[in-house]
Amino acid sequence: MLNENILRKVRKALALASNNPSEQEAQSAMLMAQRVLAEHGLSIQDVQESENEQEKNVIHEHATEYGKTIWWKKRLSAIVAENFRCFSYINKRSNASQIRFVGLDSDVSLAIEIFKFACETIQYHLSKYRQELKESGYRKVEVTYMGNDYLKGYLRGLDQKFKEQVEKNNWGLVLVKDALVVQEHESMNLKKSKPTGASFGGNNGAYERGFTDGKSFDSSRKMIAN
Incomplete structure (x- = not known):
């Protein structure tokens, strides 16, 4: 089926990138996954509007287990x-919380795959950056603050890249x-999220x-084979 074919191509792209965890490979995988979804979006609609239209199922699926939800994962x-036709929200239980996505079945599946891969990628590069700071003699508190500044910039850069690709x-x-x-x-009727409690160094x-x-990212690198 078409949706399964899209999932297969995205999984292949993420697998290729994860074997070579560079900034270019990681960002290419996420952006190319968005591209595949977008390029096949009209085809999916055509299938849904055909005589063999299948029922649309709106699902809620968790992307993280219950625990402490880190601020940057929320963002x-x-x-x-936003880029995979879903909504995300925080589901709370007692003193723990988890990130969940709500959307059509195929869209949620893609969103969660991209989210988890992005988390691994960000953690990899954050760890490398923090190690550089430590080796340069920065104190622990400075490493924490500057690491959060780095994360803030990273998320902003990734968001802008997605938007530029959509516009282009x-x-x-x-x-x-x-x-x-x-x-x-x-x-x-979800409540608005509270401001992050993270400390930034500016x-x-x-x-x-x-x-x-x-x-x-390297736009010339072909991540997904037709």
């Missing part, structure tokens, strides 16, 4: 959701969320480093 989930390829209408998904989200160098890494 990342919102970025991914005129994918705005393709990535519009299904009406059933919007209706489901509105019916949930270091422009760390932010710019993260921003550059978040936007960096």
Whole structure:
């Protein structure tokens, strides 16, 4: 089926990138996954509008297990959701929480794959950046603050890259969320998230480093075979 074919191509791209964890490979995988979804969006709609139209199922699926939800994962989930026709939200239970996505079945499956891969990629590059800071003699508290500045820049760079790709390829209408998904989200009456409690150092160098890494990718590299 078409949806399964899309999933297969995205999984192949992420597998190729994960074997070579560079900034360019990682960002290429995420952006190319968005491209595949967008390029096949109209075809998916055509299938849904055909005589063999299948029922649309709006699902809620968790992307993280219950525990402490890190601030940057909340922001990342919102970025991914926006670019894969879903909504993300925090589901709380007692003193724990988890990140969940709501959307059509195939869209949620893609969003969660991209989210998890992005988390691994960000953690890899953050760890490398923090190690550089430690080796340069920065104190522990400075490493923490500058690491958060780096993350803030990284997420901003990744978000901007997604938006530029959407604008460049005129994918705005393709990535519009299904009406059933919007209706489901509105019916949930979710409260707005509280401001992050993370501490930032306001270091422009760390932010710019993260921003550059978040936007960096090699557009000439063919990640997904037809």
